[in-house]
Amino acid sequence: MIVHHISEENSILNKFISEIRDKNIQKDSLRFRRNIERIGEILGYELSKKLSYTSFYVETPLGKKKQQLSYNNIVLCSILRAGLPLHQGLLNYFDDAENAFISAFRKHTKNSNDFEIVVEYFASPKIEGKTLFIADPMLATGQSLVAVYEAIKKNGIPKELHIVSVIGSKEGIAFIEKHFPKNTHLWIATIDDNLNDKGYIVPGLGDAGDLAFGEKL
């Protein structure tokens, strides 16, 4: 896997990351969603540098100019729920991408911190031979991404695969590296050292789905 750790280089991205982490600022769910969306735009811009380009001429009112444009057939697949604002950020830039949505939730074993990932819903166009982006802001244990990819593969194998995420744990990244093809790109805004016994990223930000959309039962 090729890991692109975008906040290694200082930029305005740091502000958006610190606002989603901040325990007071993150309570403003509108700002939280918008910050995830803005991070999606930045990660999308970085990712766009690795797409395939071809030249074409654009006609202005005064003449013609040669331009390089990407020609990838992009399918943007996001993991519900927390993936939705990240999806919107990517779609703001890749506005002609096809879209897919997949659900994944942690089903806990009674009285334990153990869980399995349940994938129930998957709505998708054809994926075979296309450029697939999988978006999820949190890469904690990595189990959701791996379970989701197993389900997606039944629908076709993409030619190129880009995982887009906001906060990842070192452990989760090591886990997905074992399960995704070697040429998969991971575009990640920031990486944390630890996971707690509930599989939450520390320091992380808490529960991204709840912060964006409210607590679920």
Ligand SMILES: O=P(O)(O)OC[C@H]1O[C@H](OP(=O)(O)OP(=O)(O)O)[C@H](O)[C@@H]1O
């Ligand atoms: O790497 P993992 O250990 O699998 O954890 C990460 C998953 O947890 C979060 O979703 P969550 O299950 O909280 O669902 P939600 O988006 O509905 O809140 C997050 O959006 C990922 O999908």
Ligand SMILES: O=c1cc[nH]c(=O)[nH]1
């Ligand atoms: O740290 C974590 C782990 C899973 N899901 C989240 O939203 N945050």
Ligand SMILES: [Mg+2]
């Ligand atoms: Mg959640």
